[in-house]
Amino acid sequence: MDGNGRWAQLRSLPRTAGHRAAEATVIDVIEAARASGVEWLSLYAFSTENWNRPGSEVAYLMRLVRRVVRKHAPLLLARGIRCRFLGVADPRIPRELAQDFDDLATLTADNRGMTLTLAFDHGGRRDIVEAARSLIRSKTPADEVTERLFADHLPFPDTPDVDLVIRTSGEQRISNFMLWQVAYAEWVFPEALWPDFRAPDFLACLHTYRRRDRRFGGVPPQTNGALS
Template structure:
């Protein structure tokens, strides 16, 4: 990877990686082929994030709704996740990438959940980029789980604030995304980081995820740079 540029853009970029299946269908290929190509786009996105000085990159890799897909496709996605973790972890670690996983990882079974935990532990001290993988993740479920954790921790309703509630989310300690990218032309957030995206800028592109490259990443950053972020305040 190239060295990170000095930070002048978004600190945290989140991506809804959409269009793998449509990419494969358009080429007359099985859907798993699209997911394989999508994994290559993940590598390009990580490299682009580092090059552009992004410090946090969150990828919506597997939603809680994805479990409703045909069993064969779920199996393919799970296999690709295992393959990616085993084939890429050493290089990501060597390049200073810290891995964090948010979501209900236990749904993937104890063996894979343990691998994910070990990957987090191995890369915990890396500082170049924090790569957050949202796996078996749903925004509403995260908020409900956070509320339950707050109750279990003994929080009194009158003591609960937006700030300390964030400490119970999967993303505790991670700054909210500044920019969200969604590929494939769809224009919705699809139950992704519902709490954290309150004031994020959103950039939509018709490019299917397997075709997403550094140029598209740069286009999103350029568009972001031209926006005025007001965080709910009225313009002066």
């Protein structure tokens, strides 16, 4: 979700207006992903580094996210979307917001349509450190630690490897996002700013991804699915 600030600057609006405009894109992308059969969608809403932004902007974001979560909770439930929140560990997160996150996760826990993971106060390195801590706490012998076992100690161990990462507004960095899971991900960097990003842009990204030749470090297989 990059480009909210620039989107607002281009229109001589306060940065907060950009965040507000992002709401429409979020809903649009969720709908487009669900309609095109995506089973796992993750949105990077707030990173552990975002706490460095000005206090007023952070406070605004917290209130905005709370409003958006509450506003769209019935829609997410009705659409069969399972919502969960990755991160959410910092004590600076208002208690009411954390409660709303919990409520939405509880409410949609049995949905089976699409899993929407909202990375909020998320850092990929922190997750890996947490997994290491958890391994040590469980007193696992060093020889037994495998990639598979390690992944089981990450938050939400059922999350599969990420296939495609879309980073809007032309930024080309990883920025500490789900570091473990993006090992073999394809990356797409559309130029559109997040508030301008819409369902057709999302579908275009999916299309780009389908034409990619995913080799996972090996040689191309003889038949590469329906798109070969």
